[in-house]
Amino acid sequence: ILSSSSNTTTFHPDTFFLVGIPGLEDFHVWISLPFCSVYLVALLGNATILLIIWSERTLREPMFYFLAILSVIDLALSSTSVPRMLGIFWFGAHNIGFGACVAQMFLIHTFTGMESVVLLAMAFDRYVAICAPLHYTTVLTPRVQAGIGVVIIMSPMVLMLPILYLTHRLPFCEARIIAHSYCEHMGIAKLACANIRINAIYGLFVASFLVMDLTLVGISYMCILRAVFLLPSRDARHKALSTCGSHVGVMCVFYTPCLFSYLTHRFGQKIPRYVHILVANLYVVIPPALNPIIYGVRTKQIRDRVVHVLTSKMFSDCKSPC
Numbered sequence: 001i002l003s004s005s006s007n008t009t010t011f012h013p014d015t016f017f018l019v020g021i022p023g024l025e026d027f028h029v030w031i032s033l034p035f036c037s038v039y040l041v042a043l044l045g046n047a048t049i050l051l052i053i054w055s056e057r058t059l060r061e062p063m064f065y066f067l068a069i070l071s072v073i074d075l076a077l078s079s080t081s082v083p084r085m086l087g088i089f090w091f092g093a094h095n096i097g098f099g100a101c102v103a104q105m106f107l108i109h110t111f112t113g114m115e116s117v118v119l120l121a122m123a124f125d126r127y128v129a130i131c132a133p134l135h136y137t138t139v140l141t142p143r144v145q146a147g148i149g150v151v152i153i154m155s156p157m158v159l160m161l162p163i164l165y166l167t168h169r170l171p172f173c174e175a176r177i178i179a180h181s182y183c184e185h186m187g188i189a190k191l192a193c194a195n196i197r198i199n200a201i202y203g204l205f206v207a208s209f210l211v212m213d214l215t216l217v218g219i220s221y222m223c224i225l226r227a228v229f230l231l232p233s234r235d236a237r238h239k240a241l242s243t244c245g246s247h248v249g250v251m252c253v254f255y256t257p258c259l260f261s262y263l264t265h266r267f268g269q270k271i272p273r274y275v276h277i278l279v280a281n282l283y284v285v286i287p288p289a290l291n292p293i294i295y296g297v298r299t300k301q302i303r304d305r306v307v308h309v310l311t312s313k314m315f316s317d318c319k320s321p322c
Contacts, residue, residue, distance in 0.1 A: 105185055
């Protein structure tokens with residue numbers, strides 16, 4: 001610990017203070033209602049997807065393997081951020097320990113990276129299924145699926161490990177107020193009493209991987225669309241376009257606020273703080289709620305299974321005595 005006449009500097013402060021949404025503190029309770037509702041939808045939807053894929057032995061294709069990974073990531077991403085957010089909105093739980101803050105930062109960024117990689121894997125899966133259907137089983141073998149699964153989990157973790165070091169090396173002054181509803185890298189770094197140029201550069205380096213994933217996803221769907229328009233059946237073209245359009249919509253909902261949040265820290269000084277924080281909150285809540293609907297309910301095998309379970313439950317309830 002270094003002391004001066006004007007302030008105190010420490011490398012590991014006891015606590016940080018999370019503001020929530022700066023400028024909208026009086027509306028925290030009202031803002032919490034849609035966030036809580038969407039979070040519950042995310043929990044129910046992703047849990048349902050996982051239960052159906054685990055219980056239905058016919059759902060063992062690569063698409064459902066990646067969908068199960070996506071559901072686990074969505075549950076982890078939303079549960080890492082939303083409960084803390086609701087604690088601030090409802091109970092004024094603004095204080096968070098240094099270790100807990102750094103852990104939340106690492107987990108949120110890691111799960112965000114995992115979601116980006118799994119969306120790329122799902123785009124590749126659809127590309128092979130539509131553009132090279134005869135080679136689908138030979139390309140996406142169980143060994144390849146396992147390898148992709150390892151990349152999905154390990155590559156974002158390895159990419160985020162330097163952020164732990166870059167954060168732990170920073171000295172912090174008395175001002176330990178984070179103008180956010182959860183801990184993230186640049187929000188913490190900007191509180192440091194030191195040069196954070198390396199943190200900013202590495203943050204942009206991480207963001208470049210998201211841009212690369214998004215570019216590869218875009219290329220995949222361009223190839224898919226080209227193949228779709230060559231299909232002889234009008235119904236087949238309509239079905240493929242409907243599915244791809246839904247997938248692209250979900251990806252835009254994820255990548256747009258995610259990249260907006262990353263880049264606003266560096267280049268968006270004129271953007272109101274509350275706009276930045278609201279948009280940053282969207283990518284940890286909205287995609288986890290939409291993904292089960294888009295990838296699950298719109299997938300015929302899962303939709304049929306859900307309908308079967310619901311109808312069986314209703315039928316058994318009708319047969320039971322009152």
